Structures are given as C-alpha cells and as structure tokens.
Amino acid sequence: MVIRNQYVVLPILMILFWLPAVGAETLKTRYATLTYTNQDHLEGFNDNLRVGKQLYYMVKKRKPRTLEDEVKNKIDVIVEEVETVLEFFPDNLRFEIQLFETTAEVKQAYQKLFRREGVYVAFFNPRNNTVYIGVEDTSLKIFAHELAHVVIENYYKVPTPPKIHEFLARMATSQIVR
Numbered sequence: 001m002v003i004r005n006q007y008v009v010l011p012i013l014m015i016l017f018w019l020p021a022v023g024a025e026t027l028k029t030r031y032a033t034l035t036y037t038n039q040d041h042l043e044g045f046n047d048n049l050r051v052g053k054q055l056y057y058m059v060k061k062r063k064p065r066t067l068e069d070e071v072k073n074k075i076d077v078i079v080e081e082v083e084t085v086l087e088f089f090p091d092n093l094r095f096e097i098q099l100f101e102t103t104a105e106v107k108q109a110y111q112k113l114f115r116r117e118g119v120y121v122a123f124f125n126p127r128n129n130t131v132y133i134g135v136e137d138t139s140l141k142i143f144a145h146e147l148a149h150v151v152i153e154n155y156y157k158v159p160t161p162p163k164i165h166e167f168l169a170r171m172a173t174s175q176i177v178r
C-alpha cells in the first residue's frame with residue numbers, strides 16, 4: 001500500500017514542478033531579460049510598442065528576422081535612446097522586464113510587492129531591477145518612461161530622491177515621445 005502511494009505521489013510532484021516552467025518564456029536582449037507567458041503576448045507587446053519612424057529605422061538596421069529579434073531590437077534601441085537623452089550611460093546595464101497580459105495583473109504584482117493597492121499601469125521596482133508592464137497598456141510613452149527609471153536608478157550610485165527620479169523620467173519620455 002505504501003509503495004503504491006509513492007508511485008502516485010511522484011508523478012504528481014513532477015507535474016507540479018514542471019507546470020510553472022512551461023508558462024514562462026524568456027527573451028534576452030543586450031540589456032534586458034524579458035519574461036512573458038506565450039507568443040501571443042509577445043506579439044501584442046510588439047504591436048503596441050509603436051516606436052515611430054526614426055527609432056523604427058534603427059530597429060530595422062539591426063536586421064530583425066523574427067518577432068523575437070524585432071522585440072529585442074526595439075527594447076535595446078529605446079534603452080539607448082533614453083541613455084542618449086539623459087546622457088546617462090550606466091556601466092554593464094542589465095535589468096528585467098516582466099510582461100503580463102492585462103493591467104489587472106500588473107496591479108496585482110504591485111500589491112503583492114508593496115502591500116498597498118496598485119494604481120499604475122506599469123512600474124519599476126528598483127529592489128529587483130524589474131519593470132512590470134501589461135500588453136494591454138503597452139505604448140512607447142509608458143515603456144520609455146519605465147526604462148528611464150531603470151537608467152536613472154542604475155546610473156546613480158546613491159538612491160535618487162523620488163521626485164527627481166520622476167522629474168528626470170518624465171523629461172526623458174517627453175524627448176522621445178513628441
């Protein structure tokens with residue numbers, strides 16, 4: 001009887017550990033590691049991230065052949081644009097992006113992390129150097145703004161006061177999205 005139970009328990013455990021791995025795909029760019037659930041979300045993210053003529057030219061110059069390539073190029077081009085506008089070039093910049101499908105999931109993630117109601121459609125958590133964003137509310141304006149927070153946080157060696165952080169991020173975004 002005992003032996004039979006062990007045979008039952010083991011496959012169940014294997015399924016439990018295997019399941020979360022299936023749901024999480026990752027894409028590594030020069031600067032970021034993007035975690036997403038499936039190809040549809042990546043496609044939606046790419047569609048909503050309309051970068052404008054000038055930046056798109058830079059995306060195409062890097063000769064993307066797949067959807068993954070195009071997303072990678074867009075992320076890196078926007079990071080470099082933010083760095084250029086701010087004139088902040090952090091050494092060995094690396095950060096994470098967690099892509100959800102809906103804004104409700106972004107708000108849930110915020111609530112879990114900070115134990116207060118999430119009101120933002122996207123946010124950056126300096127503690128784990130991660131941007132949280134949903135496909136639903138992805139736009140160049142929102143994404144570039146969060147990337148500006150990433151660049152500012154990783155450039156300064158001392159914590160930047162929140163008001164200055166926000167001021168600089170808004171200034172950078174306004175230069176990129178006109």
Ligand SMILES: [Zn+2]
Nearest residue numbers: 145149166169
């Ligand atoms: Zn902000």
